Amino acid sequence: MAHLKRTLIHYQKPIVKFTSILGVILLIGIAFFILKSGFFSNPDRVQGWIEEFGSIAPLAFLGLTFVQVVIPVLPGNVSTVVGVMLFGIGLGSFLNILGIFIGSLANFWLARRFGRGFASYFVKEETYNKYIGWVNKGKRFERFLWISMIFPGFPDDFICLIAGLSKMTLKKFIFYFLLCKPVTLFFYTLVPIYGMQYLYDMFQSF
Structure with missing residues (x-):
C-alpha cells in the first residue's frame, strides 16, 4: 500500500507541474486577450465576435468549464469571469x-469509483494531506463542504473529490451545491468584473 502511494505521488508531480505551467500560460493569454479585445472600451465588439461562432461558442465554453473542474488548470474564478465577459x-x-455543477458531479463520482488514488492525482501532495483528513468527520465534513462553497480560498474542486470519498449521499451533495454555489459564484464573478472596469476607467481618466 505504501509502495502504491509513493508511485501515485511519483506520477502526480509532473502532472501538477504541467498543469501549473499551463495555467500560467493561459492566464497570460487571457490577460492579453482582455487588453487587446477592447472589452472595457467596446464590449459590443467582443459580443459581436462571439456571436459569429453561433451555438458552438457557448457549448465549447461549457465543455472547457467542465474540464477545468475535473483537471484544474486555472483558478476557478478566472474562467467564470471570462464566461460572463464573453457571454454576458x-x-x-x-x-x-x-459547467461547474457537471464537473463537480463528475469529481464526486470519479472519487467514489476510483478512490483516493484518483483524488490525489491532480493536486499537490501538501493539499492532499491538508484536506483528506476531513473524509471521516461526518457532520463536521458536511459543514466544511458548504463553508468551502460559500467562502473563497478553498480548493472547491478537490473538496468535491473528498465528498465522493466520504459517506455523503449524492442527493445531499447536490443539495449543498445548489444551495450554496450559484449565489456565491454569481457574487464572486461580478465583483472582479466591476473591479476591473473601475480600474480601467480610473486609468483612462489620467
Missing part, C-alpha cells in the same frame, strides 16, 4: 454554474 451576465452565469 445571464448566459455567462448559466454556463458557469452548469
Whole structure:
C-alpha cells in the first residue's frame, strides 16, 4: 500500500507541474486577450465576435468549464469571469454554474469509483494531506463542504473529490451545491468584473 502511494505521488508531480505551467500560460493569454479585445472600451465588439461562432461558442465554453473542474488548470474564478465577459451576465452565469455543477458531479463520482488514488492525482501532495483528513468527520465534513462553497480560498474542486470519498449521499451533495454555489459564484464573478472596469476607467481618466 505504501509502495502504491509513493508511485501515485511519483506520477502526480509532473502532472501538477504541467498543469501549473499551463495555467500560467493561459492566464497570460487571457490577460492579453482582455487588453487587446477592447472589452472595457467596446464590449459590443467582443459580443459581436462571439456571436459569429453561433451555438458552438457557448457549448465549447461549457465543455472547457467542465474540464477545468475535473483537471484544474486555472483558478476557478478566472474562467467564470471570462464566461460572463464573453457571454454576458445571464448566459455567462448559466454556463458557469452548469459547467461547474457537471464537473463537480463528475469529481464526486470519479472519487467514489476510483478512490483516493484518483483524488490525489491532480493536486499537490501538501493539499492532499491538508484536506483528506476531513473524509471521516461526518457532520463536521458536511459543514466544511458548504463553508468551502460559500467562502473563497478553498480548493472547491478537490473538496468535491473528498465528498465522493466520504459517506455523503449524492442527493445531499447536490443539495449543498445548489444551495450554496450559484449565489456565491454569481457574487464572486461580478465583483472582479466591476473591479476591473473601475480600474480601467480610473486609468483612462489620467
